Amino acid sequence: MKILITGAKGQLGSEFLKKLNNNNNINLLALGKEELDVGNFEQVMEVFESFRPDIVINCSAYNQVDKAETEKELAYRVNAEGPKNLAKACEKYKAYLIHYSTDYVFDGKKEGLYTEDDPPNPLNEYAKSKLMGEKHIQEILENYLIFRVSWVYGEGKQNFLYKLMQWAQTQEYLRIACDEFSVPTSTNTIVEVTLKAIEQGLTGLYHLVNSGYTSRFEWAREFFKLKGIRKFIYPAYQSDFNLPAKRPRFSAMSNEKICKTLGIEIEEWEEKLAKDVLELGI
Template sequence: MEVLVTGARGQLGYDVVERLKELNIEHIGVDKEEFDLTDEKETKEFIKSYKPDVVVHCAAYTAVDKAEDEKELCHAVNVLGTRYVAEACKEIDAKMLYISTDYVFDGEKEGPYEVDDQPNPINYYGLTKYLGERKVQNILQKYFIVRISWVFGKNGSNFVKTMLRLGQERKEVRVVCDQVGSPTYTYDLARLLCEMIQTDKYGIYHATNEGYCSWYEFACEIFKTAGMDVKVIPIKSNEYPTKAKRPANSRLSKKRLELMGFNLLPHWRDALERYIKT
């Protein structure tokens, strides 16, 4: 089996490549330097020349607030780029794993979102990721769509790193308490994705670490785990206005993962502890 990983220098792509190395699975990790996702010819030629059995498509435009101003670029990467990758996969009969997001939902449901709940994005980034999902579904039969949330990993910037930095600079931080979801450690997620691509259990999945919390609770746990004495002040979303609206409920149900026989990821507290140690 040969695997091509896009966005290999990003948080998740980096850990997927590391996991493929551990498993001794033939792979290549690519990023902007190898080909420009917004260039149809370049993207398709690169993928077709390597002829992988699977493409794990981690590359994306992920600057959620900036996307409200850079709509054209966000659409070019997340929708058109995804289409080019899917069309190349179809031509060489490769499987495709597309990384999506909790932001495809509006956050108004009371309980956790199931995989077949109707998406209704409330920001432009979420819209482009949903349109990317639709491209994959319309072009391919051999696909995995994996929606993830609140990602943190060794590579790149994330909420945990931001909190640890702020904790060194300040005695107190203000954090939103009315948005709930599941923090997800890319190290754990990469293990699941590499297991998934070795099967033909195609379809849509939600994959996050177990358990739910608010950003405020997550911040409290980060400082506690790191042994830092920082006061965390809970605030409402409207006290911290952002360009892009965020869903209040980002809880994703992992029922389909269990149903298809995949191992669930460890609890987010366990993941956070291991992450801070490393």
């Protein structure tokens, strides 16, 4: 089986590589953005023409939420045009496309966990570009799987835990939002569940997150406790930070649909975080 991974140098792409690299049944082509720019349609078609993948796992993204407000064109190129190009190529070469979207497609006004039936209403340019990416895929392809994930962390830098470690080194105490809620989700969980879904040839849109939900403040406290870092964390409000992009206050999603469909349980975020800190040194 031939699998193409795009955005392979990011935190999710790297986790897939760790898992799939030594599998003799898989012919893996993992390309970073220098080798394959998903926003370049001709380049995408060239890679498909020569490699002819059966499965494409799109880990590429423009993920800088605040910068996307001003670098709008680039954000849409990667997050909307990229998936569109990949979907067109998958349609032509009969490949199965796996793609990732975000909890930020929601506005955070629901009083409960978001399900796949809830209407999106993105608040910022990053989220609008990601929603557009979802829509392009759904319009072009039938053989696709879109997973909305949230607050992703792994062995990379594009995550909140990495930022916390940086802040802890440079600030006397931390001020962390206690009014912003979602689900911290491990790249390891995302890879495991994605591979199970691929095995079953699942198609459609699903929410894929660890179980439970929390605030940024509690997430930070739990993380520092697990790391043995004694640092005072002051509960602040989202509005204190005056960030360029608006973020939903409560975007926690339910993983019930994917769990029921695959007949699995997904670990609570605290348990998974404890394991990741211990085993991976996150």
